[in-house]
Amino acid sequence: MKIAIIDNSMDPSVYRPIEHWSAYLKAEWEAFRAPRHKFPPLNKEFTHIILTGSEASILEREKWVEEEMEFVREAFQKNLSILGSCYGHQLLALALARTASARRCREPEIGWIPIDIHRTNRLLGKKGRAFSFSLHFDEVVGFSDPFLVLASTAICPVQAFGYKGKNIWGLQIHPEIDPPSARELMKSLLSLDPKARPLYEKALGCEAQDSGLIHRVVDKFLTFGFQ
Numbered sequence: 001m002k003i004a005i006i007d008n009s010m011d012p013s014v015y016r017p018i019e020h021w022s023a024y025l026k027a028e029w030e031a032f033r034a035p036r037h038k039f040p041p042l043n044k045e046f047t048h049i050i051l052t053g054s055e056a057s058i059l060e061r062e063k064w065v066e067e068e069m070e071f072v073r074e075a076f077q078k079n080l081s082i083l084g085s086c087y088g089h090q091l092l093a094l095a096l097a098r099t100a101s102a103r104r105c106r107e108p109e110i111g112w113i114p115i116d117i118h119r120t121n122r123l124l125g126k127k128g129r130a131f132s133f134s135l136h137f138d139e140v141v142g143f144s145d146p147f148l149v150l151a152s153t154a155i156c157p158v159q160a161f162g163y164k165g166k167n168i169w170g171l172q173i174h175p176e177i178d179p180p181s182a183r184e185l186m187k188s189l190l191s192l193d194p195k196a197r198p199l200y201e202k203a204l205g206c207e208a209q210d211s212g213l214i215h216r217v218v219d220k221f222l223t224f225g226f227q
Contacts, residue, residue, distance in 0.1 A: 001047050001222065003029040004040040006068065008054035008087050014188045017052035020176045024218045035064050039071045048081040048167075048222060051088025053174060058090040058102045058138050069095040081167035083221050086136055089170035093140040093147075093161065096168070101142045107155045108196065109134040110186070111203030112210060115159045115173060117151045122220050123169050124150060124160060124213065131209035132173040133182045137196075139172065167224035175217055179208035 003025060009015045018031045027048075032038040035056075040046050051072070058065075072095040075082060084092035093100040113134045120126045139156050143149055151160035161170045177185065186200045193200070 001027045002045050003027055003048045003050060003222070004046045005029055005031045005050045006034050006039065006052060006088070007031050008034050008052050008056070010035060010055045014192065015053070015055055015185060017176075020181060021050055021052065024176065024214055027222060034068045037064050037067060039068065042074055042078055046080065049075055049083070051082065051084035051092055053086035053088060056087065058087060058094065059104065065091065072096065076168070079166070081221065081224055082169075083217070084170045085176065086172060086174055089172050090138060090140050092168070092170050093143070096163070097143055097147050099142045099144045100140050102138055102140050105137055105139050105156065108137045108199055109153065109156060110196070110199045111206055112208050113153060113173070115151045115153055117160075119150060121150050121162060122224070123162065123217055125216055130211040130213055132175045132211065132213055133177045133179070134173050135185070136172060167221065169221065171217070175214040179210055182208070
């Protein structure tokens with residue numbers, strides 16, 4: 001097993017997805033900075049790919065984004081396991097789901113939110129409600145077979161999706177960001193994103209609710225095909 005983490009962060013000194021994800025990985029991993037046009041060669045023995053979030057908007061796609069989407073399509077053709085979170089979730093959907101489209105959220109989801117899991121599935125577990133950290137302004141819609149929508153919120157129709165018969169998953173939430181790291185990130189963004197300052201302040205004033213989905217997500221994603 002070898003994991004490639006595709007780091008989509010624009011400023012790793014503010015948003016540190018490599019740090020967030022690697023804390024939960026108990027297998028060999030290597031990171032690649034997508035905004036610098038760095039991607040893993042697929043002729044190496046990578047088995048799993050994680051697409052991280054980003055401060056960028058999926059609606060404003062620069063050259064590196066198109067390169068990453070092509071990389072994802074090639075990884076799909078090689079039957080690799082792929083997991084996308086937030087921006088990575090959106091990019092994965094647009095790269096592989098023919099009917100998927102991206103749009104600005106009706107209302108951003110920032111802070112710890114309840115998500116409704118519609119059907120029992122390998123990645124998220126049993127049908128029901130779970131809590132996780134979220135920070136997004138864009139979303140994806142328009143899925144059709146063989147993609148399955150697995151979870152949603154009242155204002156975001158696709159919080160999670162899976163691909164039938166494959167180890168390919170998208171999560172709009174950030175289960176990998178624990179409460180202390182989430183608070184640190186939002187405090188950093190207060191001055192960097194003044195338009196959204198009230199949203200960050202509101203989230204910082206709330207109690208963190210985290211169901212610990214990251215543990216199941218990583219375990220089930222990495223053990224697919226290795227049991």
